[in-house]
Amino acid sequence: MKAVAVTPSQKEVGIIEHPSPALHQDDEVRVRTIDVGICGTDREICTFVYGDPPSGSEHLVLGHEAMGEIVEVGANVSNLKVGDFVVPSVRRPCQDKNCLACQSNLQDFCSTGNYVERGIKECHGFMTESFVEQEQYLTHVPDNLKDVAVLTEPLTIAEKGLAQAWAAQQRLPWVRHYDGEKPTGKGLNAVILGAGPIGILGAMTMKAAGFETYVYNRSPAPNPKSDIIESIGAKYISSQDTPLEDLPKVMGSVDLIYEAVGISALAFDALSILGVNGVYIFTGIPAPGARIPIDANQLMRDVVLGNQAIIGTVNADDASFKAAISDLAYFKQHWPEAIEAVITKRFPVDDCRELLLERATGIKNVISFA
Ligand SMILES: [Zn+2]
Ligand SMILES: [Zn+2]
Known part of the structure; x- marks a missing residue:
């Protein structure tokens, strides 16, 4: 064969x-x-x-x-x-x-x-x-998901990422709202870095979880990716219109960042906008190579003084696959x-x-x- x-x-x-x-x-x-x-x-x-x-x-x-x-x-x-x-x-x-x-x-x-x-x-x-x-x-x-189920595996990256974020945020009982059995991001803001498939599926996952969801990407809108983002009720922001440091002015406190670009310079710049008690999920894998300058003292001060959690996540477990199928059904319905x-x-x-x-x-x- x-x-x-x-x-x-x-x-x-x-x-x-x-x-x-x-x-x-x-x-x-x-x-x-x-x-x-x-x-x-x-x-x-x-x-x-x-x-x-x-x-x-x-x-x-x-x-x-x-x-x-x-x-x-x-x-x-x-x-x-x-x-x-x-x-x-x-x-x-x-x-x-x-x-x-x-x-x-x-x-x-x-x-x-x-x-x-x-x-x-x-x-x-x-x-x-x-x-x-x-x-x-x-x-x-389920039979009714077979036309989109090829997206399950890439979606599991977001599902595991979100599960890690919830695990970290168990430390904040006042944001541990539940919607039935599931934790909910209602009242919280999430930023997705990048609008490739991992970023778009991440945005859908965060939006479905109740977060006010923003996708930060290079290309100016409108484009096919921004059309998808806007159609689910998330907001697409181009780096050509809004510098990264202005994002908190646009959206308020940045409670969760889901990195899906694999570009370390942007990923570390974004760490400086993470809010107090925020959680940052890294999913990208940059090629080893040139060193980038970062303001390490400021970043370390922010992480410590802001009780921030930074989590890397790779691959996915069985629970993430089940969550992905469940979310695909939600996406397909909504x-x-x-x-x-x-x-x-x-x-x-x-x-x-x-x-x-x-x-x-x-x-x-x-x-x-x-
Ligand atoms: Zn893949
Ligand atoms: Zn092993």
């Missing part, structure tokens, strides 16, 4: 012939791939800076943002059946019995670094006609056009080299195997 793979030893990217996978364990299912999203991680792997094939393989099958339909189930699969739509998670635990995170099914917090990641690190991904996965790493997708507009276009697999190697365009491009 066809798969999209990188062969680092040959510096090659493209379609290869890959053996069809079979079930090897009773808790596995075989999934017919429908959609696979392409993101910056895939494009970086195609520049061979990282992305390791599994041991014994010359190539790594790409793809970690997938949605598919179950076509075969093992004897011990209990909660999924043939015909169900599912999304897989990405990271698989390390084998170290002393890694309490992996032993607790929280491999997103793995402490050894010996985890593997499908489509990224030492494990084949999902950009292929079908794949096999254990039931525990799959999240069920902002159907906006969530559909995040998916720029579906392409046949034969277009993979252009999508992976040429200049990035649109918001979220998807390879469709259906």
Whole structure:
């Protein structure tokens, strides 16, 4: 069957012939791939800076943002059946019995670094006609969400980020409002840095959680991204109109910053506008390289005197996948056009080299195997 793979030893990217996978364990299912999203991680792997094939393989099958339909189930699969739509998670635990995170099914917090990641690190991904996965790493997708469920994995970044923010803000009992079971951001202000797919999905997540939500991005409005942001009732602010330091004048106290740009200069500049008792979530991964000047004394004073929390977050756990499916249902109900507009276009697999190697365009491009 066809798969999209990188062969680092040959510096090659493209379609290869890959053996069809079979079930090897009773808790596995075989999934017919429908959609696979392409993101910056895939494009970086195609520049061979990282992305390791599994041991014994010359190539790594790409793809970690997938949605598919179950076509075969093992004897011990209990909660999924043939015909169900599912999304897989990405990271698989390390084998170290002393890694309490992996032993607790929280491999997103793995402490050894010996985890593997499908489509990224030492494990084949999902950009292929079908794949096999254990039931525990799959999240069920309700039928009415199948056209947007390829966004689940990138959305989990925001879900885990928000969960970390709530965990930190448990220290502030007066802002720990609840809306039923869920904490709510009502009365609080959030800033999203960047309006790529992670930023837009972050804005939707914060808005759905009740925050007054602002997205700060370089391009002037109107543009396709600002249209999506404004249509969900969040506010889009261009850095070309409003300098970062003026944001608190526009929006009031900055209670939460969700960084989704991966540009350290902007990310650290934004730390200076974080409000008292605020929480800052970093999600971007800048390339190592040139040092940037920052006013470290002022930033450290602000962090200490303002009781600020700065949290990095990567990957996602099972709870974040469930939260993402639940939020996708909310987005689809309240902002159907906006969530559909995040998916720029579906392409046949034969277009993979252009999508992976040429200049990035649109918001979220998807390879469709259906
Ligand atoms: Zn991705
Ligand atoms: Zn581990």
